[in-house]
Amino acid sequence: MSRPEHKAPPEIFYNEEEARKYTSNSRIQSVQAEMSLRALELLNLPEDETCFLLDIGCGSGLSGEILDEEGHIWIGLDISPSMLQIALDREIEGDLFLQDVGQGMGFRPGTFDGAISISALQWLCNADQQSHNPKARLVRFFSTLYASLRRGARAVFQFYPENDDQCELIMNAAMRCGFEGGLVVDYPNSKKAKKYYLCLFAGQIPGGQKQQIPQALGEGEEEPTDVIYSNQRFEKRKQRKSVKNRDWVLHKKEVARTRGKKDVPSDSKYTGRKRRPKF
Amino acid sequence: MRLVAHNMLQCHVKGCNSNNFPLQLSNVEIEIQETDFNPMFLRNILPKLEWNALVKTALQINITTLPNVLPDTSTDDLDDEFLKMLHRVLLETHIQQGKMICPNCNHVYAIKDGIPNMLLNENET
Numbered sequence: 001m002s003r004p005e006h007k008a009p010p011e012i013f014y015n016e017e018e019a020r021k022y023t024s025n026s027r028i029q030s031v032q033a034e035m036s037l038r039a040l041e042l043l044n045l046p047e048d049e050t051c052f053l054l055d056i057g058c059g060s061g062l063s064g065e066i067l068d069e070e071g072h073i074w075i076g077l078d079i080s081p082s083m084l085q086i087a088l089d090r091e092i093e094g095d096l097f098l099q100d101v102g103q104g105m106g107f108r109p110g111t112f113d114g115a116i117s118i119s120a121l122q123w124l125c126n127a128d129q130q131s132h133n134p135k136a137r138l139v140r141f142f143s144t145l146y147a148s149l150r151r152g153a154r155a156v157f158q159f160y161p162e163n164d165d166q167c168e169l170i171m172n173a174a175m176r177c178g179f180e181g182g183l184v185v186d187y188p189n190s191k192k193a194k195k196y197y198l199c200l201f202a203g204q205i206p207g208g209q210k211q212q213i214p215q216a217l218g219e220g221e222e223e224p225t226d227v228i229y230s231n232q233r234f235e236k237r238k239q240r241k242s243v244k245n246r247d248w249v250l251h252k253k254e255v256a257r258t259r260g261k262k263d264v265p266s267d268s269k270y271t272g273r274k275r276r277p278k279f
Numbered sequence: 280m281r282l283v284a285h286n287m288l289q290c291h292v293k294g295c296n297s298n299n300f301p302l303q304l305s306n307v308e309i310e311i312q313e314t315d316f317n318p319m320f321l322r323n324i325l326p327k328l329e330w331n332a333l334v335k336t337a338l339q340i341n342i343t344t345l346p347n348v349l350p351d352t353s354t355d356d357l358d359d360e361f362l363k364m365l366h367r368v369l370l371e372t373h374i375q376q377g378k379m380i381c382p383n384c385n386h387v388y389a390i391k392d393g394i395p396n397m398l399l400n401e402n403e404t
Contacts, residue, residue, distance in 0.1 A: 050320035052327075073320055073370070075284055077397075084394055093314065095284040099397040103404045106291030106397070108300065111327060131401050140404070144291065 003162065009128035014059070014080035023060040023086050032118055035195060036066040039116040039156040042184065042199050042214050045072075051113035054148070056101055056157075057120025059083045061092035067116075068093045075112075077101055102137030107148035114153050115145060121159035121198065125166050138173035145202075146177045152205030155179070157198040167196075174200055180211070187218040246272030280395055283324065283369040286333050288395075290381035292403045298383040301332040304339050307377030307390070314370055318362050321369070325349075325357075333368075342368055 004013050014022065022028055045051050051072050058064050058076025060083050067074045074094040078084055084096050099105065102124055124141060125134050145155060161167045167183065174181075179200040187193040201211045249272035256264045265271075290299035330349040337345050344364050350357065379388040379395060386403065389396045 050317055050323065052320075052324060071317075073283070073317075073324075075287075079398075085392075088392060088394070095280050096394045097280075097284075097397050098394050100399075103399045104291045104293070106289045106299075107287050108289055108327075108329070111287040113323075129401075131404075148287075 003122075003160075005123055005126050005162075009126070010123045011079045011081065014083050016082045016085075019060060019080060019082040019086050022083075023062065023090075029062060032062040033066055035118050035158045036063040036116065038186070038195070038217075039063075039118060039158055039197065040066065040070060042156045042197055043114040043116065043154050044214070045114055052111065054107075054112045054115040054145075055094065056115060056117035056145075057123070058087065058094070058096065059120075061087040061090055061094065061096075063116065063118045064092050064094045065090075077105070101141045101145075102132070104140045104144040105148060106144070109147050110150050111148045112153060113150055115149065115155040117155070117157040117159070119158060119160060121157045121170060122161060122166065125162070125169060135169065135173065138170060139176060142174045142177035142179060146179060149202035151203045152208060152211070153202050154181075154211075155200045155202065157200075159196055159198065161196055170198065174198070178203070180204075182213045184214055184216045186216050188216065190218070193218070244272075248272070280374045280390060280393055281370055282333070282336065282372050282374070283328075285336060285374065285379075286328055286369075288379075290384060290386055291397070292381065292384050292386050292399060295381060295384040295386070299381055301329070301336055302379035302381055302388065304336060304374065305378045305380060307340055308375045309340055310373045310375045310393075311367075311371050312373050316363060316366050317370075318359070318366075321362050321365055322357065324369070325365075337368060340372075340374075342372070344368065 007013055043053075053067055053072050053074040055064050055067065055074050055076040058078050059080070061076065064074055064076050064087070075097065076087070076092075076094045077097045077099040078087075079098070079100050081098060084098060087096055124138055126132075127134055149155065159170075161170070171183070179202060181198070181200040184197040184199050186195045186197065199213060204211060250267060253264050253267065253271075285301065285304075288300075288302060290302060292299075328349075334345050334347060337343070345368060350361060373393055374390055375393050377390045379390065380386070381388075386399075
């Protein structure tokens, strides 16, 4: 699958057309909402409290909407003017900033009780201009983020890493800036539901328990239980019986033998039988 | 942009590390947008505010309702009237158009339709 980061820089890729498509797509909406809720859960905020949060790469405010619903006050940053325009039209509650986070952020120390970022971090790994150095930009971003978070606050990034090197690049930059924490991979065995959350702690809560990396969801499971990725075409195909049964295999082998083909395996009770799942 | 965000914002031009707060407002257009009153959030945010900067900024846009000295925040019984006034200033006062200027490096951040443009030039990063 082609990656949007490879096509154009974010402020150009998400033009009016793309931003509108992105925001009106009901599948993207539901996946984003779900990831935002999961990120919020990983933030581990005190219950029943209104917190001051930062949404990095807020886009048209799909994730911000969830923060609104949960009753938090938030500030959103994004580099795409078209996305922000749609956010304005949707009348979301948070404050919006047109900002390139790779240039650092200017918030006073200890401002935020937490930060979330949905599907944005991978954009920072690209060098879209000659002057861009992804490593330096990541370090600048993480160091200013670290400063703007309250001690012990968390930052949760859902992102789509391109490869292991990219993961390592991001993690190294974060750790260099003083963050603790690590990667939480939900549904690691599922192709579609697999999601990466980088869960960072800005220091430890003074006098509190040591923070641990949260448990990932659905380890060992094939597909998540609460999300069903249904595909009608695929389901129909499953109902149809396989034509390649034992008779078909025997027939093929017979034909091969009559044609004088050598090393056709001999028939046995195992011929055309399914392998056990354990195999 | 609400005033609560402005109170948290300082200049982020590289190397501009002192005297970069608060950003001065000029030619601003203000709009009031009502939202739900949330006393709990206000109590949480009070210790984080730079009160002097807030009063100074409020005066720049002709809001004179704020007391010069922050009332004692350690007690829980802040009176409702004060919180409601604070709610008005922090969360309902939106800066729609105008400019923010860094007092140190004079970088101008333009605000358009309530969205400040925080992008920097290449030589500022």
